[in-house]
Amino acid sequence: MNRYGKEFTKGILRENPVLRLVLGTCPTLAVTTAAVNGLGMGAAATFVLVCSNIVISLLRKVIPDKVRLPAYIVIIAGFTTIVQMLVKAYLPSIDQALGIYLPLIVVNCIILGRAEAFASKNSVGLSTLDGLGMGAGFTASLVVMGSIRELLGNGTLFGWPENGLLPPITIFVLPAGGFFVFGMLIYLANKLSHRLDKDAAKKELGTQVCAACPMASSCHTAGACETGQSNPVTEPDSKEVKENG
């Protein structure tokens, strides 16, 4: 996969801002009482994230290093205000549901985090893709979490069907349920990502060892030979991966 594809897809699972980097937890927990709220919040935050990434990337050589954070915050606050006005005008019900969390997009750590860690150092194209990928990851996590909480807590999914599919367990739409579902989702994401990391590491390890192997040209078991499989020094430490989460 080329660089551009990589920058886009990394935000969706491997570096998912909510489930892997654990950023932007406040809106994640607060607005996910229904799937549609999660979708609205995700879309609004993605808009701000992509726009601010583009502008910050364009201005990265103009903004002096010392005042970069205030400058980023002003840019982000500007786009947040635009989103606030748009949502208020065209989607009043979403505005009602998101309430105070809509202006609070400005202090969403994902957005400032990407500005500082990525957009301030990379080209406009890459920053746009990074913003889109991270936004997609954020939105996906919110929708998944909103769906789970809505289904269990209210018995519906995106407000359908009216009478509910399941008997509602109200605690899931209460704050306590938010913490609980979020904890379980992070657990699952860690497990999944851990497995992916292990597979990837094994593959990489194989090619590295094979490159140094004098028999490489005549070998057909690429990456699966004995030297490639059991190397205690370079095997990724499972404990470390878990602690990072």
Added chain:
Amino acid sequence: MDKGSLLAILIGGLLVNNFVLSQFLGICPFLGVSTELRSAVGMSLAVIFVMLMASAATWPIYTYLLVPNDLAYLQTIAFILIIAALVQLVEIALKRFIPPLYKSLGIYLPLITTNCAVLGVTILNIDSGYGFVQSLVNALGAGLGFMLAMVMFAGVRERLESADIPSGLKGLPITLISASLVSVSFLGFQGLFGL
């Protein structure tokens, strides 16, 4: 009890609508700094102080500067800038006068700027139509509520350290599940004073 009365606002912010456990504001420091009681208290004190200062600064600016000039839509930008400046001030003051506290708060102090609890309380003051004194009391209640949640949870986390937990749940997942249980206990305050 009257909803606008000062006591009702204070209790409301502290217990009934606890900022952290009921409104999910300020979750990052709640999860980040609550590993140890001492830093939890320090962080909470810093947040209470910044919340009070921010409320005291943003309310007059909104009421007497933005509204008369038809600039109410600049609320978000103006508020975040005021808070950023305030946090900078607190940081300088702490560095100068209480260096050990400055050291223990570490990177979390600059993060108060992007702490949604602080911006949240200033926006809530305006949205709820509070007057100046009511805003200050609301900020105090919210800050004390933040502190209560932090201190309680620091105690829970110190116990978690020595608990035997399934390997996959270690770290953040078990922390969130414990937070969920603490949050259940705050459900008991629902409806107190008819709030």
